[in-house]
Amino acid sequence: MVAGFVYKFVLQKQLNNSSQRLFGKNNILSIILMEVEDDSVRKIDFLMAGVGGQGTILASNILAGVGMELGYDVKTAEVHGMAQRGGTVESHVRWGEKVFSPLVEQGKTDYLIGFEMLEAARWPMYLNKESVVLSNSYRIPPPSVNLGKATYPTQDEIEGILKRKGSKVLWLDATNLAGSLGNPAMAGVVLLGALSNLVGGTGEIWLEVIKRLVPEKFVEMNQKAYLEGKAVHFS
Amino acid sequence: MKKLMTGNEAVAYGAYLNGVRVGAAYPGTPSTQIMEHFALYPGVFAEWAPNEKVAMDVAIGAAYAGTRALVSTKHVGLNVAADSLFYAVYTGLNAGLIIACADDPGMHSSQNEQDNRNYAKFAKVPMLEPADSEEAKQFAGVALEISESFDTPVIMRFVTRTSHSSSLVEMSPDEAPPPYGEPIPFKRDPQKYTMVPAYARLRHPVVEDRIKRLVQYAETSPLNRIESGDDTLGIIAAGSVYQYAREVFPHATFLKLGMVYPLPEKLIREFASRVHEVVVIEELDPFFEEQIRCMGIKVRGKDIFPMIGEFSPTLIRRCAAAAGLIQMTEDEAEAAAYLSDTAALPVRPPILCPGCGHRGMFNVLREAGVLVLGDIGCYTLGVAPPLNAMHFTGCMGASIGVAHGFDKAKTNERFVALLGDSTFFHAGIHPIIDVLYNLGTTTTIIADNRTTGMTGHQHHPGTGFTLQMQQTARIDIINLVRSIGYKKVDVVDPYLMDEFSRILEDHLASQEPSVIVALRPCALQMKEKKTPPQIDPELCSNCGSCLDLGCSPLVQEEDYVRIDPVLCNGCGLCIQVCPSEAIKQQ
Numbered sequence: 001m002v003a004g005f006v007y008k009f010v011l012q013k014q015l016n017n018s019s020q021r022l023f024g025k026n027n028i029l030s031i032i033l034m035e036v037e038d039d040s041v042r043k044i045d046f047l048m049a050g051v052g053g054q055g056t057i058l059a060s061n062i063l064a065g066v067g068m069e070l071g072y073d074v075k076t077a078e079v080h081g082m083a084q085r086g087g088t089v090e091s092h093v094r095w096g097e098k099v100f101s102p103l104v105e106q107g108k109t110d111y112l113i114g115f116e117m118l119e120a121a122r123w124p125m126y127l128n129k130e131s132v133v134l135s136n137s138y139r140i141p142p143p144s145v146n147l148g149k150a151t152y153p154t155q156d157e158i159e160g161i162l163k164r165k166g167s168k169v170l171w172l173d174a175t176n177l178a179g180s181l182g183n184p185a186m187a188g189v190v191l192l193g194a195l196s197n198l199v200g201g202t203g204e205i206w207l208e209v210i211k212r213l214v215p216e217k218f219v220e221m222n223q224k225a226y227l228e229g230k231a232v233h234f235s
Numbered sequence: 236m237k238k239l240m241t242g243n244e245a246v247a248y249g250a251y252l253n254g255v256r257v258g259a260a261y262p263g264t265p266s267t268q269i270m271e272h273f274a275l276y277p278g279v280f281a282e283w284a285p286n287e288k289v290a291m292d293v294a295i296g297a298a299y300a301g302t303r304a305l306v307s308t309k310h311v312g313l314n315v316a317a318d319s320l321f322y323a324v325y326t327g328l329n330a331g332l333i334i335a336c337a338d339d340p341g342m343h344s345s346q347n348e349q350d351n352r353n354y355a356k357f358a359k360v361p362m363l364e365p366a367d368s369e370e371a372k373q374f375a376g377v378a379l380e381i382s383e384s385f386d387t388p389v390i391m392r393f394v395t396r397t398s399h400s401s402s403l404v405e406m407s408p409d410e411a412p413p414p415y416g417e418p419i420p421f422k423r424d425p426q427k428y429t430m431v432p433a434y435a436r437l438r439h440p441v442v443e444d445r446i447k448r449l450v451q452y453a454e455t456s457p458l459n460r461i462e463s464g465d466d467t468l469g470i471i472a473a474g475s476v477y478q479y480a481r482e483v484f485p486h487a488t489f490l491k492l493g494m495v496y497p498l499p500e501k502l503i504r505e506f507a508s509r510v511h512e513v514v515v516i517e518e519l520d521p522f523f524e525e526q527i528r529c530m531g532i533k534v535r536g537k538d539i540f541p542m543i544g545e546f547s548p549t550l551i552r553r554c555a556a557a558a559g560l561i562q563m564t565e566d567e568a569e570a571a572a573y574l575s576d577t578a579a580l581p582v583r584p585p586i587l588c589p590g591c592g593h594r595g596m597f598n599v600l601r602e603a604g605v606l607v608l609g610d611i612g613c614y615t616l617g618v619a620p621p622l623n624a625m626h627f628t629g630c631m632g633a634s635i636g637v638a639h640g641f642d643k644a645k646t647n648e649r650f651v652a653l654l655g656d657s658t659f660f661h662a663g664i665h666p667i668i669d670v671l672y673n674l675g676t677t678t679t680i681i682a683d684n685r686t687t688g689m690t691g692h693q694h695h696p697g698t699g700f701t702l703q704m705q706q707t708a709r710i711d712i713i714n715l716v717r718s719i720g721y722k723k724v725d726v727v728d729p730y731l732m733d734e735f736s737r738i739l740e741d742h743l744a745s746q747e748p749s750v751i752v753a754l755r756p757c758a759l760q761m762k763e764k765k766t767p768p769q770i771d772p773e774l775c776s777n778c779g780s781c782l783d784l785g786c787s788p789l790v791q792e793e794d795y796v797r798i799d800p801v802l803c804n805g806c807g808l809c810i811q812v813c814p815s816e817a818i819k820q821q
Contacts, residue, residue, distance in 0.1 A: 052585060064239050064401060074239060075367070076401040079343045080264055080691065085616060086787060087585030100481040102367075102400035105548040107570030121580055125573035128566050140802075141790055142583035147621055147782050148791040150581035161576045165569070184801055 043096030044072075044199060045104040047126050050115030050188070051140050052089045058213065059113075059188035060091040065209035066201050067095035077102035088119060111199070112162075113191055115174075116140050121158040129166035134195055136187055138175035170194070170234050177228050186225040193229020203230060240404045242397040245368035246335050247273035249375025250305045252407055255333065256280065257297035259290035261661060262690035263309030264344035265398040266337035270307050271693075274702050283693055283702045286631070286661040287312035291319040291334070295388075298328040299428065301418030303379055307335040310351045311630060315662070317354070320388065324360050325438040326428050327386035329419055331379035334360075337393040340518045341545030344689070346611065346630060348544070350519035355390055355496035359442050361449050362390040362496040363458060364474040368402040374493065377458060385445055385452075392495065394518065395545070396475040450497045458493030461506055468560065469510030471503070471523055471534075479548040480516050483555060498526050507532045514539065514560065518546045587616050589788050590764075590804025592755025593682055595729040597624040598784055598808070599736045600651070605743065608641065610634040610654035610663075613688040613757075621783045625653070632662020638677045639670050649743050652679040656712060657687040657695040664715070670748045671720050678742040678749045681712055682729070684757040692760050716750045723749035730755060732811055758804055765805025766821045767798055774817035781809040781818065 046063055050056040060076050067074040072095035079089060092104045106125045114120025114135030127133070137155065144150035153161075155171070162169045172194055178186035189210065196206050207223050214222045240248065247269050250258070258281040260270035274281035284290035287308045294306035308316060313336050320334065336354075339345040355362035363378055365371040371393070378389040426434045453459060465486045472480045473492040481489070490506045492498070507513045515524045515536035524536035539558040540551070553571065556563045587594050597617040600607055601624040609615060609625040610633060618625040627637060638652035654663050659681050670677045687693040694700045699709035716724055723745060727735045735753070742749045767788070770781075775795040782789055782796060788803035789796055798809070798818075810818045 051583065053588075061239075061401075068237070068239060068403070074401070074403060076239075077396055078399055079395065080267070080399055085585035085588060085613065085689070086583075088583045099402075100478040101548045102396060102402065102475070103479065103547050103549075105482065105552070105567075107549075107566045118580060118583070122577050124576050125570045127573075140787070142581050143586055143619075143621070143785055143787065144581045146787065146789055146791050147779070153580065161573075164573070164576065179801075 043094065043099070044111070045095075045109045046093040046111045046113060047104050047109045047123055048091040048093065048113045048115065049119040049123055050089055051119060052085055052087050054089075054115045055185060055188040056089055056091045056115055059115075059192055060093045061213050062189070062192055062206075062209050063093045063195075065213060066196075066206055067093070069205045069209060070095070070201055072096060073099045075099045075102040088122065090123065111195065112167075113195060115188055115191065117155065117158055118142070118152060121153065121161050124161050124164060127162065127165050127167045131165070131167040132198060133162045133167055133169045134191060134198070135162075135169070135171055136174040136191060137171045138173070138187065172229070172232060174229065178225050181224050181228060182221060186222055189222050189225040190229035193226040194232045194234075196226075196230055197233070203227070206230075236406045236408075237403040238406050239401045240368045240372075241268065241399055241401050242365065242368050242371040242393055243268040243337075243399070244272045245371035245404050246333075246365075246375050246391060246393070247276075247305075248404065249372035250303075250333060250379075251276040251279065252372070253303065253376040253379050255303040255305045255331075255375075255379070257294065257302050258282070258305040258307070259284045259293040260307040261285070261287045261290055261312060262657075262687050262693040263287075263312050263337075264690055265339060265395045266307050266309045266312070266335065266393070267690045267693065268398075269305075269335050269337075270702065273305060273307075281702050283687075283695060285696055287316040288319055291316035291323075294332060294334075295319060295323045295328070298330045298332040298388075299326075300421050301330050303331045305333045305335060308337070309345065310336060310338040310349055311345060311347065312336075313351055313354055314349075315631065317358075320354070320358050320360070322430055323388050324358050324442060325430055325435055327441070328382065328388065329421055331382035332388045333375060333378045333382065334388055334390045335393065336390055337395070337398045338519070339395050341395065343395055346628065348519060350522060351390075351392060352495055352522045353520065355392075356522075359446050360388055360390055360496075361385070361494065362392050363493055364392040364495045365397060365493070366474050366477045366491070367397065367400070368404045370493065371397065372404050374458070381449075381452070385449060387445055392474070394475055400475070446497055450500065453494045453497055453499040454501050456494060456499075459499055459502060460491050460493070461502075462489040462491060464488040466509060467511050469506055469513045470516060471506070471513065471527070472516045473523075476516055476518055476546050476551075479546055479551050482548050483552045483561065492523070495522070498523065500530055503527060503530065503532065507534070516540055516546075516551060584619055585616060586619060586785055586787060587613065587622075588759050588804075589786055589802055590758030590806045592684060592729040592753065592758070593617060594622070594784055594786060594806075595732050595755075595808050596680070596682060596735065596753045597622045598812070599729075599732050599739060600624045600653075603736065603739055603743075604649070605739075606641070606646075606648040606650040608634050608638045608650060608652050610652075610658050612655035612658050612682075613684070614653065614655055614682050615689075619785065621785045631658055632666060635663055635666035635670060635677065635679055638679070639666065639673070639675045642670075642675050642677050643673075650677075651739075651743075652677055654679070654681060655688070656681060656683040656685065656697050657693075659712065660696045660710070667716065667721075667750070668719055675748050676746050678739075678745075678751065680751045680753055683712060683752050683754045684760075686757050686760050688757050688759070692757065713752055721748065721750050723747045724752070725750075726752045726754050728755055729753040730806060730808065732808070758806070765807070767800040767803035767805050768807065768810055768818050768820045770796055770798055771817045771819065772797075774815050776815045776817070778814060780812045780814055784808055784812060
């Protein structure tokens with residue numbers, strides 16, 4: 001009755017004799033033999049943490065765009081609406097041969113990118129000993145700290161939380177670097193520049209994706225911010 | 236060519252590719268971008284309706300008139316539109332109708348986490364659930380074919396993680412609009428379209444028969460598929476949960492349901508007979524599980540996985556390990572231990588933006604000590620400390636009716652109803668009529684920021700522009716309430732707190748029903764920024780009066796308060812509240 005629907009989500013094979021025996025011929029039109037993932041399949045997971053309004057969504061779109069250019073399957077997950085009003089936000093970006101879940105699993109992220117120090121500190125459960133944390137050293141005190149009812153943790157305390165599993169922690173003064181280029185809001189793009197040295201992809205690919213995703217009048221500025229971040233070398 | 240798209244973008248694209256030419260919606264997270272993206276395609280009409288019920292009627296009307304139509308809504312919006320959904324299921328349509336409906340498990344931006352799959356069973360309407368953006372695009376085409384073949388609306392269910400997740404979508408090589416001719420002529424047929432009892436009785440058997448035929452369709456539709464694997468464990472899942480489960484159980488056999496209602500009983504039986512144990516993994520309600528149990532099939536589900544909150548690969552892995560279905564690696568088991576590390580960190584809830592007009596209003600209301608019966612919008616954030624100035628929020632438009640109830644119960648409280656401009660157009664007009672008609676005394680504050688703020692600045696009947704940026708009549712709230720019959724109506728800028736306070740006291744003292752319009756366009760949208768004031772540390776007595784505004788640029792230092800000039804919008808509210816005159820405009 002319903003015609004013209006072509007199914008092409010995943011590898012679809014003709015039923016072979018053994019699966020006909022297994023499932024029978026009746027009632028099942030669609031058996032799809034999945035190529036089962038083994039654990040060694042290449043994937044790179046990124047978790048971005050920041051404060052609503054800091055530009056994590058643009059940064060995750062750039063990162064996803066670069067993943068596509070590098071030939072990966074790509075998924076992202078983010079939250080809009082209430083969470084954007086200055087609250088805690090996190091974006092997930094995943095590159096892989098074949099990505100199922102848009103959400104990164106705890107204990108399995110390859111990179112945690114902090115747009116703000118305290119926000120980076122919230123996600124140690126996603127880290128493992130191979131993970132790299134790259135975080136802006138900028139602070140935005142939350143309301144309870146502004147009111148003097150809570151204390152903003154020190155950089156050492158935050159580093160302690162993030163290093164407990166043996167992850168590498170890299171700090172970058174991204175907001176001030178972006179500010180020196182004219183707009184502190186480009187901190188995320190500065191962080192991506194530094195990240196690109198770690199994950200690969202030629203500078204041209206990153207610059208091209210930035211050009212595609214940023215409004216035209218801000219392209220040049222953002223490309224500069226990317227290069228500023230890329231020029232940072234961690235010891 | 237492939238493009239990275241959110242599920243919201245992809246369903247809009249799929250609808251467009253398959254000839255949908257009329258769309259209607261009210262903004263609501265996480266569904267908002269469906270209609271925003273649909274509106275961008277050439278040759279389509281797309282509108283922001285005042286509320287979801289109106290949107291639903293518009294889309295149904297277009298489908299009656301023979302043009303394929305799309306209505307999009309968040310989960311609770313379908314409550315508002317439910318009356319219309321139910322008649323459309325009885326009448327059927329003329330051209331296809333998709334209802335794209337996005338649930339919000341985990342309540343990222345909602346007042347509840349109702350599971351709208353229940354609506355499919357309740358209204359007897361087929362429901363599809365895509366698991367990624369490619370499926371969102373493809374299922375839009377299937378939904379329209381089902382809609383027309385079976386003469387029924389079709390709900391496409393999303394959740395936050397399918398609406399707001401991006402994945403790759405195969406683009407149609409032909410970007411030009413597909414040929415779609417004249418609308419299919421509407422045939423005047425009162426027995427089908429006019430639901431008086433005598434005719435509705437004739438339609439109910441049609442609905443029941445339709446669902447039976449849809450079960451037959453579901454049995455063989457490629458929307459539902461078995462993915463063969465190890466036969467010890469068979470997992471039934473749909474949507475984003477299927478994606479999570481696929482990672483946690485790479486070797487299991489899956490029944491992946493693309494059509495979540497009605498269920499394919501024979502296919503489920505066949506599946507169950509081929510595996511040793513069947514486990515249903517589903518977010519929120521045991522919707523599949525209960526139906527499958529009713530089929531007499533042994534299945535596990537909510538004994539392993541919670542009914543509350545959002546799922547993730549992490550949660551599924553932990554629950555499955557606790558139930559003995561899998562073993563966790565050391566890394567996986569250890570990840571949970573880190574929660575205690577973060578428990579002591581100061582939380583960062585969403586707050587009103589710097590420069591937000593609502594802040595001045597809430598400061599006045601808090602100082603006056605009135606009971607604030609609130610509503611849904613950015614201003615709901617007035618509940619948070621230090622403002623602590625909202626005492627009730629239920630659903631869109633509830634503020635005024637609830638306030639009228641307080642009034643009629645002869646409360647001893649001084650109270651106001653408070654709602655935003657977009658919310659007023661959504662569901663505030665009927666209750667404000669009720670207050671006047673039934674001799675109430677309620678003062679209603681309409682916090683008019685000239686936009687639909689929380690969902691990302693959408694137009695509404697009071698802005699003078701349509702969704703597709705056509706200039707149009709601007710419905711004037713003040714004239715509207717005056718024409719209803721309100722005599723006591725005042726407009727005040729919430730930045731001017733003394734004046735606001737004076738007007739508020741005047742209205743509260745009056746026995747007349749009244750309206751205060753707190754008019755101040757959204758600071759985020761205006762993008763105007765005045766020079767930030769500075770605090771003189773010598774004059775600052777560190778009393779904390781300014782901090783009680785809950786404005787993020789105000790930072791507590793050792794023995795004074797500082798203003799962060801990067802964040803500050805320069806609104807000047809802090810200058811007004813400082814008793815030491817330590818805050819100076821530059």
